[in-house]
Amino acid sequence: MAKRVGIMGGTFDPPHLAHLRISEEAREAFRLECALFIPAADPPHKQGRPITPYHHRYRMTELAIAGNDAFSISDMEKRREGPSYSLLTIQELAAPGDKELYFITGMDSINELHTWYHPKELLSLCHFIGTTRPGDPVDQSALQRDFGALAKNIDFLEVPGLEISSTDIRERVRRGRSIRYLVPQAVERYIREEGLYT
Ligand code: ATP
Ligand code: MG
Numbered sequence: 001m002a003k004r005v006g007i008m009g010g011t012f013d014p015p016h017l018a019h020l021r022i023s024e025e026a027r028e029a030f031r032l033e034c035a036l037f038i039p040a041a042d043p044p045h046k047q048g049r050p051i052t053p054y055h056h057r058y059r060m061t062e063l064a065i066a067g068n069d070a071f072s073i074s075d076m077e078k079r080r081e082g083p084s085y086s087l088l089t090i091q092e093l094a095a096p097g098d099k100e101l102y103f104i105t106g107m108d109s110i111n112e113l114h115t116w117y118h119p120k121e122l123l124s125l126c127h128f129i130g131t132t133r134p135g136d137p138v139d140q141s142a143l144q145r146d147f148g149a150l151a152k153n154i155d156f157l158e159v160p161g162l163e164i165s166s167t168d169i170r171e172r173v174r175r176g177r178s179i180r181y182l183v184p185q186a187v188e189r190y191i192r193e194e195g196l197y198t
Contacts, residue, residue: 006035102128106133173197
């Protein structure tokens with residue numbers, strides 16, 4: 001049987017407990033051998049706001065996954081030029097053809113998938129797992145309309161909804177509020193030591 005690999009893409013500005021939890025839920029539910037965290041170097045959907053330099057986001061993600069043998073990190077989107085299109089990443093990972101790829105996301109990402117770079121091609125190369133995200137209900141009819149038969153490659157996974165976002169965490173830091181128990185302790189420490197988001 002082909003090895004099942006989870007792909008956890010994100011901006012991770014910063015990585016938080018919901019990123020870890022949905023990856024763990026997906027790993028267990030879909031019997032994934034591992035989950036590969038891939039910080040986006042130049043996220044196509046976040047052109048509007050300043051993003052924390054890649055090396056900080058990479059380091060925080062590394063700290064966040066430490067201690068979980070099934071989780072690893074790749075800098076492949078940094079090694080590539082131009083916007084970090086998931087299609088190019090998945091094409092690169094799918095090339096050896098010996099594994100089944102499962103792109104792990106929250107439902108907000110599934111609902112926006114039609115705006116991604118060549119989403120149909122992407123859907124033909126990997127499965128998507130859309131996990132529960134509070135405030136982002138699934139719109140099945142839109143998925144049918146946008147992707148037709150390829151919509152079957154989107155799986156839904158009910159997980160305990162965690163209302164955590166990087167946006168909210170950045171805002172809390174900016175206001176001098178606590179982010180304890182929203183991010184791993186090592187990430188909290190890194191944000192403090194590096195003076196991020198102030
Ligand atoms: P931002 O607020 O900056 O957009 P974020 O919290 O949405 O940050 P991202 O790095 O944008 O985090 O998200 C990476 C992936 O993790 C996306 O697929 C997103 O849907 C998913 N995700 C993030 N937070 C949650 C959450 N609380 N529940 C479910 N999925 C989530
Ligand atoms: Mg987001």
